[in-house]
Amino acid sequence: MRRLFCLLALTTSLVGSAWTLGGTGLQGWQTRDLVIHVNPTGCPISAAVLDDAVDSAITAWNGIATASLTLTRSTTDSTTTAATFLAGTATDAPLILCDTTFGTDLSVDPSGVPAATKLGSSNPLSYGAVILNAQAGTGAEINNFASGVLDLILAHEIGHLLGLGHSSEVDALMYYSIANKTIAVLTQDDRDGITYLYPRNEFEHGAFGCAAVHKPASAGRMFPFVWTLLMIALGFSLVKYYFRPKSEPLL
Amino acid sequence: MGSTFRALFFSLVLVFTTTAIGAENGAHGYFAIDAGVFANNISQRLSAPSAYKSEVASISGFLRFRPGISLGKRFYFEPSLGFVLPWRTNVDGSTMIFPMQLSLDLSVPLLSFLSLRLGPGMYSELFYGSGGTVRLNNGSSYSDFGAPSGMNLSFTGTVNVALEVLLSHHFSLNLDAYILDIMSRTRRTYHASASLGVKL
Numbered sequence: 159m160r161r162l163f164c165l166l167a168l169t170t171s172l173v174g175s176a177w178t179l180g181g182t183g184l185q186g187w188q189t190r191d192l193v194i195h196v197n198p199t200g201c202p203i204s205a206a207v208l209d210d211a212v213d214s215a216i217t218a219w220n221g222i223a224t225a226s227l228t229l230t231r232s233t234t235d236s237t238t239t240a241a242t243f244l245a246g247t248a249t250d251a252p253l254i255l256c257d258t259t260f261g262t263d264l265s266v267d268p269s270g271v272p273a274a275t276k277l278g279s280s281n282p283l284s285y286g287a288v289i290l291n292a293q294a295g296t297g298a299e300i301n302n303f304a305s306g307v308l309d310l311i312l313a314h315e316i317g318h319l320l321g322l323g324h325s326s327e328v329d330a331l332m333y334y335s336i337a338n339k340t341i342a343v344l345t346q347d348d349r350d351g352i353t354y355l356y357p358r359n360e361f362e363h364g365a366f367g368c369a370a371v372h373k374p375a376s377a378g379r380m381f382p383f384v385w386t387l388l389m390i391a392l393g394f395s396l397v398k399y400y401f402r403p404k405s406e407p408l409l
Numbered sequence: 410m411g412s413t414f415r416a417l418f419f420s421l422v423l424v425f426t427t428t429a430i431g432a433e434n435g436a437h438g439y440f441a442i443d444a445g446v447f448a449n450n451i452s453q454r455l456s457a458p459s460a461y462k463s464e465v466a467s468i469s470g471f472l473r474f475r476p477g478i479s480l481g482k483r484f485y486f487e488p489s490l491g492f493v494l495p496w497r498t499n500v501d502g503s504t505m506i507f508p509m510q511l512s513l514d515l516s517v518p519l520l521s522f523l524s525l526r527l528g529p530g531m532y533s534e535l536f537y538g539s540g541g542t543v544r545l546n547n548g549s550s551y552s553d554f555g556a557p558s559g560m561n562l563s564f565t566g567t568v569n570v571a572l573e574v575l576l577s578h579h580f581s582l583n584l585d586a587y588i589l590d591i592m593s594r595t596r597r598t599y600h601a602s603a604s605l606g607v608k609l
Binding site for chain 2: 176177178179180181182183184217220221222223224225266267270271323324325326327329330334335340341343344345346347349350353354357358359360361
């Protein structure tokens with residue numbers, strides 16, 4: 159047995175995980191059904207291209223079975239501008255929007271940064287946006303990127319919007335650079351980060367998610383009932399088990 | 410967190426209740442220990458570009474405890490709890506993830522040496538982080554990011570399908586498939602295990 163534990167301890171270093179959170183103790187968004195609002199005004203790409211890129215990024219994050227998170231894009235365009243968001247008065251966060259004075263507003267080099275994510279200070283999160291570089295003539299203006307790269311940029315930034323920080327794993331979507339990537343693929347590292355922030359719990363709305371699928375009004379009340387029955391069954395069977403005749407086999 | 414522990418306890422109650430009921434009825438049964446390999450995210454691995462295949466999925470060790478309780482001449486109820494080993498850990502060891510698979514399967518013999526196992530289950534991941542900050546490259550400079558702190562637990566319902574090939578009276582080969590979120594076209598995920606079982 160001691161050898162087995164030693165072997166396990168040695169092999170733990172074989173599998174890595176490197177994700178981080180956007181802030182210390184960050185808990186993600188309060189709601190698990192998050193609607194992202196998009197404002198295409200001022201973007202150097204068409205609204206349709208932007209919507210496609212957002213949908214592609216959302217699809218990537220929605221495919222994690224162990225997480226309870228469901229992202230959707232609002233079907234109506236937001237009218238919130240970058241200035242309104244940065245002033246802290248936006249009412250439809252989370253947002254994706256373009257900023258024509260990107261470098262000045264975010265104090266970053268617009269020739270090297272295609273997008274940035276800003277989160278509010280509340281925890282759980284209730285305020286945040288992905289701000290795209292729409293500053294004309296800069297090297298990292300989003301119309302300089304092919305659609306596949308734009309998908310990658312948005313998927314990475316939505317990861318930040320959800321509460322993830324950077325990862326030290328080079329292949330992870332949340333690695334700081336997307337230079338070696340061609341497609342938005344979530345690695346195990348990215349999946350672990352989202353599962354930590356938004357863990358799925360099949361018991362939240364009834365046993366094994368049945369109630370979560372059907373969403374009956376009584377879902378929340380069923381669990382205590384089933385729970386009580388099981389506790390009674392457990393107690394009964396354990397009492398009978400411990401007071402069984404000695405001659406009966408254990409199994 | 411209260412509901413999380415309640416859910417974990419609920420799972421254990423199911424296993425112990427059924428085991429105890431079987432035992433107090435004097436049911437014929439066995440206790441098996443399975444050891445083998447566990448592969449996760451199989452469909453994601455198959456659809457990922459070749460450069461990413463080893464990053465979206467992994468193959469790990471698997472250790473499972475599987476009592477079998479006779480429900481008559483042909484059928485066995487087999488609640489089991491399996492652990493994926495080694496658990497995942499980050500570079501500095503401050504975050505650990507312990508994947509587990511709980512199954513409540515019914516075993517039906519197909520041939521004298523072959524059994525089919527079917528049933529519901531639950532794939533769970535226990536996260537434990539010691540907190541603090543991590544300094545990482547942020548593009549043009551380095552920034553501090555938060556490391557996970559405390560404990561978190563996820564539960565995902567599974568549908569299990571398995572074949573057990575009896576190699577002898579005490580040994581068997583088990584091939585298990587676990588389908589997570591079977592009702593969702595976008596989230597459906599396949600895990601699988603292959604293990605050698607020893608019946609005590």
